[in-house]
Amino acid sequence: xxxxxxxxxxxxxxxxxxxxxxxxxxxxxxxRSLGFQGVARVRSGKxxxxxxxxxxETSASEAVERMCQRLLANPVIETFAFEVGEVAPxx
Numbered sequence: 776x777x778x779x780x781x782x783x784x785x786x787x788x789x790x791x792x793x794x795x796x797x798x799x800x801x802x803x804x805x806x807r808s809l810g811f812q813g814v815a816r817v818r819s820g821k822x823x824x825x826x827x828x829x830x831x832e833t834s835a836s837e838a839v840e841r842m843c844q845r846l847l848a849n850p851v852i853e854t855f856a857f858e859v860g861e862v863a864p865x866x
Contacts, residue, residue, distance in 0.1 A: 779828040781862040782835040788848045788855045789820035823847060835859045
């Protein structure tokens with residue numbers, strides 16, 4: 776019997792390039808007004824950290840992919856990317 780291992784997924788969700796991003800535009804303007812004149816563009820997004828248990832890294836990645844497709848990202852206007860790594864057991 777294989778025991779489940781604990782994994783940490785870092786999920787990044789962002790608007791597709793063709794989708795208007797008023798929040799990003801506001802942030803860019805605020806940064807410029809604070810003196811950060813080199814800011815050309817800001818795109819806002821979401822970041823999730825998810826701890827989950829799975830048999831292996833492939834299973835964990837497949838589960839996170841399904842989470843993104845079903846809940847975390849709106850496929851009409853958003854894209855997502857993630858990385859999954861095993862959490863070291865507490866000693």
